[in-house]
Amino acid sequence: MIADTSVGTTLASPSSTQTALPPYLIAMSATGPSPSAADSFHPPCLTVLGLMPPVTAEDVKQAYRAKAMAMHPDRGGDPAQFILLQKAFDEANDFVKFKAGKLEWLGAKIEAYAQQQEVVTEAIERGGEVGMEDSDFLLKSFGEDFAHVADRLVMLRLHGPRADDVFAILLGFRAESLKDLATLDLRGGSITDEGLLQLKELKALRSLDLRGTAVGKVAVEIPQWFERLEFLGLPKGALSMFARLALPRRIKLVMGDGTETT
Numbered sequence: 001m002i003a004d005t006s007v008g009t010t011l012a013s014p015s016s017t018q019t020a021l022p023p024y025l026i027a028m029s030a031t032g033p034s035p036s037a038a039d040s041f042h043p044p045c046l047t048v049l050g051l052m053p054p055v056t057a058e059d060v061k062q063a064y065r066a067k068a069m070a071m072h073p074d075r076g077g078d079p080a081q082f083i084l085l086q087k088a089f090d091e092a093n094d095f096v097k098f099k100a101g102k103l104e105w106l107g108a109k110i111e112a113y114a115q116q117q118e119v120v121t122e123a124i125e126r127g128g129e130v131g132m133e134d135s136d137f138l139l140k141s142f143g144e145d146f147a148h149v150a151d152r153l154v155m156l157r158l159h160g161p162r163a164d165d166v167f168a169i170l171l172g173f174r175a176e177s178l179k180d181l182a183t184l185d186l187r188g189g190s191i192t193d194e195g196l197l198q199l200k201e202l203k204a205l206r207s208l209d210l211r212g213t214a215v216g217k218v219a220v221e222i223p224q225w226f227e228r229l230e231f232l233g234l235p236k237g238a239l240s241m242f243a244r245l246a247l248p249r250r251i252k253l254v255m256g257d258g259t260e261t262t
Contacts, residue, residue, distance in 0.1 A: 043095050048088035057096050064089040073250050109149045115177035116153050122170060126162040131155030152180035163189025172198030185209040193218040200225040209233035212257045223248055
């Protein structure tokens with residue numbers, strides 16, 4: 001595994017990624033994880049939300065709403081801080097579910113993990129790379145091996161013709177298990193409007209780069225799909241002047257043929 005310190009993720013290579021579940025996850029799904037003194041660990045996500053354990057899902061929701069109203073970029077908040085708040089909300093919800101019923105939580109995570117790994121393996125076999133984030137509270141509670149069941153795919157980069165509509169269909173089909181995918185870079189791919197429509201359920205996207213693809217008139221709908229989007233790369237001519245002016249201020253638009261470095 002190669003650490004990518006610029007984004008706080010781990011980049012996976014073909015030799016480090018498999019579609020099949022590791023043996024330790026298969027065993028733990030049947031027997032359950034061993035308890036640990038770290039069960040009392042106070043995850044940083046609760047600190048961001050201003051909460052102390054024990055907490056409920058309703059506590060997390062109310063704390064997030066209160067802070068989001070003040071920190072939303074549309075109300076003058078810092079976009080980077082708002083992203084951290086959204087991440088803390090997602091992690092806190094996961095933490096609450098985990099504490100409520102570990103075996104039930106584990107079963108759901110293993111299924112999502114297998115689906116996510118299908119995407120990861122396909123991307124790498126096509127010549128791409130991915131970035132993963134681990135779960136801090138699981139590392140504290142159960143160690144590195146078990147915590148991998150909650151690893152989150154946050155970045156996917158696949159350039160060239162193999163970034164096609166078939167791959168986009170896979171992403172759309174597995175969108176439920178890709179809730180943390182924030183960066184999707186398909187520059188220079190052969191994806192068309194048909195493939196683009198498959199991506200609309202990837203709601204966590206903050207950066208979408210489609211420069212040099214065959215995407216066309218459907219691109220005007222992208223800002224409506226992704227309320228967290230901050231960067232959008234599109235092929236030249238995909239948006240009219242009017243559509244560019246109508247983009248939300250939070251979105252940085254770059255148009256080109258996919259060879260640009262920005």
